[in-house]
Amino acid sequence: MPIAPMTNAVGIDLGTSTIKLTSGDKSYRIPSVIGTPNPGWQGMSSDKSWLNNLIIEDAKGQEVYIGELARLQSEIRKPLASEGKMKSIQNSLLALKAILSLIMKSSYEQFVVATGVPIATGVNESKELSRGLKGTHEIKVRNDATGEAKQMKILIEQVFIAPEPYGTYWHTLKTSGVQTAVDSIIVDVGHGTTDILCMYKGNMMRAASGSLEEAVDSLTSALSRAIQEKAGKIIRPFDLMTAIEQGKKNILVGGKALDITSAMDQAVTSIADVIVDESNRLLNNLPPDAWIEKVIVCGGGAYIFGDYLKQAFFEANIVKNTNEVLQPTDAVMSNALGFEQIALTKLKK
Ligand SMILES: Nc1ncnc2c1ncn2[C@@H]1O[C@H](COP(=O)(O)OP(=O)(O)OP(=O)(O)O)[C@@H](O)[C@H]1O
Ligand SMILES: [Mg+2]
Structure with a gap:
């Protein structure tokens, strides 16, 4: 393989349920989980993609399943994050290296990485992650479905770490052409947690940011x-998720159709109210001259x-007009996309 001289800018969203990564025209999502190996019949799986069959060797030379492969096949699975923060830095590093291997076109490449972490992640954990990422790494990966193995080397030149929603804040400013930092509140409603980040004069406000457990997961539990x-x-x-994503109003229960419209409305309303209440509470910690524009x-x-x-943010008087509430075009990838844009700016320096 040829040696590629250029440096790749990579944006990552290291979430509690999924890791997202974007770099140029590449975009990946994998479950935030790693697991023990559990070898099966090779070549039987219909999906032979590297993304869903990813195995990496750890520092001790032991194989570790990453993402979807771990979720489906490992007997012992370890989530990379829970309760709104990162759990094991070592495990997160392994997962990140494994996904970085997916975007490599040659056996040696350089990277500038900007990554978002759950909002409750401490300073020490972030520093440890940054230290662990920076520098040269040998990566050995294997495809579980095909048995194909790859060995490569990467150099991570620079690392930038911030709370996940900061990516969406950056992305929204860039794509809407706003030059000045506007006081805003970014609400990231994920699978297991909702992260809330307040921005004041371009600064992330720690006392006015936080996370709560009301998210999509609470909706499926309430419906169940x-x-x-x-x-x-x-x-x-878990089985209700697809129905919800597809916006189904009727679902099949015990062979009979059941209309979930009213149960759904009720649950959505109460969860959204909790999110707005918490946002309101956090906003109390902003200086009095703060003015939320978005x-x-x-x-x-x-x-x-x-x-x-x-509607609820408008009714709670947090914004003066409903059109001050924005939603990025790709609300799932917007954090990663924003971090990629941040990585690009570091690249140019
Ligand atoms: N187009 C869609 N329509 C409806 N629901 C969706 C859609 N896309 C994703 N979801 C739901 O959103 C959740 C995933 O969102 P997201 O990827 O932001 O969560 P996450 O970042 O993995 O979770 P967390 O932030 O807790 O780590 C899933 O529960 C999924 O069912
Ligand atoms: Mg998320």
Whole structure:
């Protein structure tokens, strides 16, 4: 393989449920989980992509399953983050190296990496992650479906770490052509957590930022309980996710169609209210001269809660007009896209 002289700018969103990565025309999402190896019949799987069959060797030379492969096949799975913060830096590093291997076109490449971490992640953990990422790494990966192995070397020249929603803040400013930093609140409604970040005069305000457990996951749990009450059947929250993503109003329960419109409305309303209440509480910690001009709603939950949140932020008097509530075009990837743009600026320096 030829030696590529250029440096890649990479944006990452290291979330509690999924890791997202963007670099140029490449864009990946994998579950935030790693796991123990559990070898099976090789060549039987219909999906032979590297993304879904990713195995990496750790420092001790042991194989570790990454992302979707770990989620589906590992007996022991370790989430990379929980309770709104990163858990094991070493495991996160392994996962990041494995995904970086996916964008490599040759056996040696340089990177500038900007990554978002859950908002409750401490300064020490962020520093440790940065130290761990910077420098030269040998990467050995293997494709579980095909058995193909690759060995490569990377140099991570610079690392930038910030809370996840900062990526969307940056992305929104850049794509809307706004030059000056506007006081804003960014609400990232994810799968397991909602992260709230307040920006004041271009600064991230720690006391006015936080995370809560009300997110898409709470909606599926609430729906599952409602269905059990109404139909006496247990449907696991996880299995409701696809129906919700597709905006289905009727779902099949015990062979019969069940209209979930009212249960859904009720749950969406109460969860969105909790998010707005918490935002309001956090805003109390901003200096009195702060003036929120934009509320930016992102994360996969924006597709479900977005319209309701828009109205609720207006009614709570946090914005003066509903058109001050923005939603990025790609609300799921907007953090990673923003971090990639940040990495690009570091590259140019
Ligand atoms: N187009 C869509 N319509 C409805 N729901 C969606 C859509 N896309 C994603 N979701 C839901 O949003 C959630 C995932 O959003 P996102 O990727 O922002 O979460 P995450 O970043 O993995 O979670 P966390 O921030 O807690 O780590 C999933 O529960 C998914 O069901
Ligand atoms: Mg997220």
